[in-house]
Amino acid sequence: MKRIDIIGMGPGRESMMTGDAIKALDEADIIVGYKVYLDQLGERYSNKEMYDTPMRKERERCLYCFEKAKENRQVALICSGDAGVYGMASLMYEIGESYKDIELNVIPGITAALSGAAILGAPVNHDFCLISLSDVLTPWEKIEKRLKAAVEGDFVIVIYNPQSRSRKGYIGRAADIITQYGGGARVCGYVRNIGRDGMLSRICKISDLENEDIDMFTTVFIGNSDTKIVNGKMVTPRIVHER
């Protein structure tokens, strides 16, 4: 049966990819992805055929994969982090309904909640949630509702896509919502360009977030009510005490 590999490449550095991901890339005839991530693959794949589409052209990118697989080319679709976390896996399954003779093989990767956490210390060492602040595909009301629920449930919160040039001020809006529902005193931190050149990490306060240099390559971590700073690291204990 024909097969497309949908690969989570982790933060970008080859040593943070799994063996399964590297094997699938080695076997591919064509590697498809968003250009920023294709460019990170490096020398090892420089002789491979590559294909990219810009952001918001994800459907075209996925369709290209299926059309090439139909021609018996071995296709690897890469996503940054994990392929199934805000990645292309679900769209591939949806489009795949029209290509039932092509098998989809998702190869997981290290998502930013894990790679960023390892830099900051151990911020996600108890129950946590991931929330994307991008309102391109999600109504803002839904994002706000999830931030509220996450604070009320005392989850550690990992924020993806905090803001960008076209979505300025979003992390400040999120910080305001978290504060409004009682999370204003939580320890937080962020990591930019995880595992790549120019990596930067910082531990800070909720009220600092709006003025920090946070862009679309930054992941933000908001602790739960137990999260503390230990020896300069952000640490969420495994043990929750009765209060």
Place this chain on the structure above:
Amino acid sequence: MKRIDIIGMGPGRESMMTGDAIKALDEADIIVGYKVYLDQLGERYSNKEMYDTPMRKERERCLYCFEKAKENRQVALICSGDAGVYGMASLMYEIGESYKDIELNVIPGITAALSGAAILGAPVNHDFCLISLSDVLTPWEKIEKRLKAAVEGDFVIVIYNPQSRSRKGYIGRAADIITQYGGGARVCGYVRNIGRDGMLSRICKISDLENEDIDMFTTVFIGNSDTKIVNGKMVTPRIVHER
């Protein structure tokens, strides 16, 4: 500076480990962990010194790492999945306050939320949360509060440690809470022994969960209100429509 590597080994199969994790294991003089996971490391590390402590002796396990590092032995502490997700990273930082000349290096791994999702399809392709049902270190009231918040926020929910021989019936209790707060119609699924011999996965209904064969090596996925079954896979769309 002396260094301890705290390694997420993923589900257990070497091809699902990162290059950084394998390098750290290769460099180690002693590999420390829970015996079940040490046994999964396989032939490649059969000549290494190993040390294990049973469950609930995690503090002793961590202390052993620091004591051996003080003796200039290179120590690798392994955790299943990711070292910072219900793993040893936070406890190591807490104990590390008494060993300030030893650096801790967390190497992320593929946690079950990602590896299990890749088997089921794309269930965590939008905002999601992780909740452990173990009330050994967390009061049950807190777990219940988080389940309630997760349903109210319409998160996809990934359940770790769903039940065990000493915690029978817990997944049924969680299913009841999810139903009580309006999530009874959600698509769900589970994966047992992810990436290992005897792997089993199934997509089912919330009301089925209490009667399924779910143990401590099983990860359970509860969809959000948009999650659907596509060609036999559990898929949470990237796009959230206004309702």
